[in-house]
Amino acid sequence: MPDPTSAPADPSDPLAPYDAVLLLSFGGPEQPDDVMPFLENVTRGRGIPRERLEGVAEHYLHFGGRSPINDQNRDLLARLRARLAAAGSTVPVRWGNRNWDPYVTDELRAAHDAGARRVLVVTTSAYPSYSGCRQYREDLGGALVTLAAEGRALRVDKVRHYYDHPGFQGPVVDAVRAGLAAVPAGSRVVFVTHSIPDAMEDSAGPDGHAYTAAHLDACGTVMTDIDATSHSGWDLAYCSRSGPPSQPWLEPDVNDHLRALHADGVPGVVVVPIGFVSDHMEVVFDLDTEAAETARELGLPFARAATAGEDARFDAGLVDLLLERAARERGEDVDRVALGRLGPWHDVCPVGCCPNLRSEKPAACGADWVAPEVDGARR
Numbered sequence: 001m002p003d004p005t006s007a008p009a010d011p012s013d014p015l016a017p018y019d020a021v022l023l024l025s026f027g028g029p030e031q032p033d034d035v036m037p038f039l040e041n042v043t044r045g046r047g048i049p050r051e052r053l054e055g056v057a058e059h060y061l062h063f064g065g066r067s068p069i070n071d072q073n074r075d076l077l078a079r080l081r082a083r084l085a086a087a088g089s090t091v092p093v094r095w096g097n098r099n100w101d102p103y104v105t106d107e108l109r110a111a112h113d114a115g116a117r118r119v120l121v122v123t124t125s126a127y128p129s130y131s132g133c134r135q136y137r138e139d140l141g142g143a144l145v146t147l148a149a150e151g152r153a154l155r156v157d158k159v160r161h162y163y164d165h166p167g168f169q170g171p172v173v174d175a176v177r178a179g180l181a182a183v184p185a186g187s188r189v190v191f192v193t194h195s196i197p198d199a200m201e202d203s204a205g206p207d208g209h210a211y212t213a214a215h216l217d218a219c220g221t222v223m224t225d226i227d228a229t230s231h232s233g234w235d236l237a238y239c240s241r242s243g244p245p246s247q248p249w250l251e252p253d254v255n256d257h258l259r260a261l262h263a264d265g266v267p268g269v270v271v272v273p274i275g276f277v278s279d280h281m282e283v284v285f286d287l288d289t290e291a292a293e294t295a296r297e298l299g300l301p302f303a304r305a306a307t308a309g310e311d312a313r314f315d316a317g318l319v320d321l322l323l324e325r326a327a328r329e330r331g332e333d334v335d336r337v338a339l340g341r342l343g344p345w346h347d348v349c350p351v352g353c354c355p356n357l358r359s360e361k362p363a364a365c366g367a368d369w370v371a372p373e374v375d376g377a378r379r
């Protein structure tokens, strides 16, 4: 296999015109000493109360101060490299994060120094919202501004959201089936995603409410593939609420919802973390620890369905999306595969999509991005 971190631009590469790929993720601490600095990175300027931060620090320390997310991304990176190489691409693939080492700015700088000028980004966030879309785009934008001031000119594009892609939904269908096989007949399917402030939901996407619309569409589409006699319906619930208590966030909380289902006489639940692509801290703490404990207290049979990220169809789907976007950039007419009723998400986010309600920051990969002037001669 060619060196995955340095390869020249090649017009015959299936990823042309791109000359680098960046897997962009959230990041997480690797050891106990990283926990507080990581949490400060995540919450800087976000108005999160100190008590919430200390509570979340304990979740991480409960798991040895190490988030599972980085190793999951290392594994995904290796699978993307292998699959792209098998597809005949020699374009280097890197991994960078918003909130922890390896940081996105450092990875883009290294990509530039290895010769890259057009980078295609794929994130580990499947749905639109400020947190899942523009915030990643702002960090890319900030990185490009920093690099431009250093004389490094780069262009980045981002693959469309993939909650509606078969590479994401196929594994979820199998996970729901496996979960239902592990609980009593007539159990309820409880899809779970990250809660966000109501104000973020109201403004998600170009016209608002795109976060819940995308989730409900994905859940409904997955359920069309599930035997209707094997369950007693489905709902969408939320986990990981943060922010001050005075601020409304999306509800119901998954724990409250399990209590309500138990009171209704539901014989069991399959909790499906459809909002997350891998078993990171929200899944292993908020669902496998907290929600599982709630179910145990209620005596409610409980199964937690797998996330999509470890399934081979997931990395195959991301590679299809990378190749699709490259083909579209070359002007080819390619079919944009999308399940459900909403149609494929934007390749380039429209102006004002998923706004930052706190401050205006330049965000890459959108129609409102203005490339910074590049200083010096290194371009």
Ligand SMILES: CC1=C(CCC(=O)O)c2cc3nc(cc4[nH]c(cc5[nH]c(cc1n2)c(C)c5CCC(=O)O)c(CCC(=O)O)c4C)C(CCC(=O)O)=C3C
Pocket: 026, 027, 028, 029, 039, 042, 043, 046, 048, 052, 053, 056, 067, 068, 069, 124, 125, 126, 129, 131, 132, 194, 195, 196, 197, 240, 241, 242, 243, 275, 280, 281, 282
């Ligand atoms: C929509 C969404 C996703 C899914 C999309 C995506 O994947 O990006 C997501 C993912 C993740 N969130 C993560 C961790 C955290 N999120 C926090 C805080 C927040 N998340 C929010 C939303 C989301 N978050 C919001 C609205 C806040 C409040 C602060 C703000 O308005 O910005 C905080 C601070 C403490 C707290 O407030 O809970 C932490 C530590 C990790 C890493 C896990 C690990 O280490 O394994 C991952 C993958």
Ligand SMILES: [Fe+2]
Pocket: 194
């Ligand atoms: Fe989060």
